[in-house]
Amino acid sequence: MNNRYNYNHGPLIPGYLNIIERCIYQSLAQHPRTLAIRFDLRFPGSHTSDYIAEDAPTYFINNDHRAITRFIESLKAKIRHDIKSRGKTGYRVHPSSVRYVWVREHGEGNKHHYHTLLLINNDTYTFGHNAINQNRLVRMIREAWCSALGIMQDTFESLVYIPQNPFYPLNKNNENFQQMYDALIYRTSYMCKAKGKPSDDYRNIGHSAN
Numbered sequence: 495m496n497n498r499y500n501y502n503h504g505p506l507i508p509g510y511l512n513i514i515e516r517c518i519y520q521s522l523a524q525h526p527r528t529l530a531i532r533f534d535l536r537f538p539g540s541h542t543s544d545y546i547a548e549d550a551p552t553y554f555i556n557n558d559h560r561a562i563t564r565f566i567e568s569l570k571a572k573i574r575h576d577i578k579s580r581g582k583t584g585y586r587v588h589p590s591s592v593r594y595v596w597v598r599e600h601g602e603g604n605k606h607h608y609h610t611l612l613l614i615n616n617d618t619y620t621f622g623h624n625a626i627n628q629n630r631l632v633r634m635i636r637e638a639w640c641s642a643l644g645i646m647q648d649t650f651e652s653l654v655y656i657p658q659n660p661f662y663p664l665n666k667n668n669e670n671f672q673q674m675y676d677a678l679i680y681r682t683s684y685m686c687k688a689k690g691k692p693s694d695d696y697r698n699i700g701h702s703a704n
Contacts, residue, residue, distance in 0.1 A: 507691075514595050514679070514685065518675075524615075525614075528616055529616035529620065529663050530611060530678050531614075533610055533656050535608040537607065562596055568641045573590065577590065596699070596700050598697070599691060599698075606692070662681070
């Protein structure tokens with residue numbers, strides 16, 4: 495069996511693997527130094543570890559199937575604004591495309607969540623050595639998901655789950671490029687598992703156009 499992919503959770507969907515690899519290649523073609531980040535997007539109450547305030551107006555949460563689309567558009571807008579604002583300070587700020595792949599899965603209690611891969615210019619955003627909560631990009635991801643759900647940031651905890659070692663800096667000119675690329679492919683192949691994908695009328699995968 496090909497050990498390039500993670501088969502620990504059962505068969506993988508080949509078309510999903512192709513989409514992820516194509517998206518990564520497209521990013522590297524534009525940004526030879528690409529930063530990849532893996533994270534999960536959850537709805538309030540979708541995981542037992544989520545804390546929901548007693549007075550939180552859960553009936554106002556926009557938890558429909560277009561939430562992921564609103565998240566992507568909000569994140570793109572925040573990144574554009576951030577780059578523009580930083581440019582006004584007089585420092586050179588590199589432009590960046592925003593490429594992504596998301597997959598939808600059933601979780602505990604038949605609740606949906608999204609596994610997400612984000613690809614941006616590593617010359618624009620770095621992961622550094624700061625705590626995850628202090629990372630500029632992570633902060634914008636959390637703000638965008640709260641915006642997509644129509645809730646105030648910090649109303650709920652753990653809605654954006656950042657796993658351990660979520661950052662993969664890919665540098666086509668670095669000697670460790672292939673090692674880092676293979677590690678990213680193995681990590682993101684988990685997103686391609688057939689297990690847990692809903693069989694309804696909604697899409698289970700979405701990705702940037704080019």
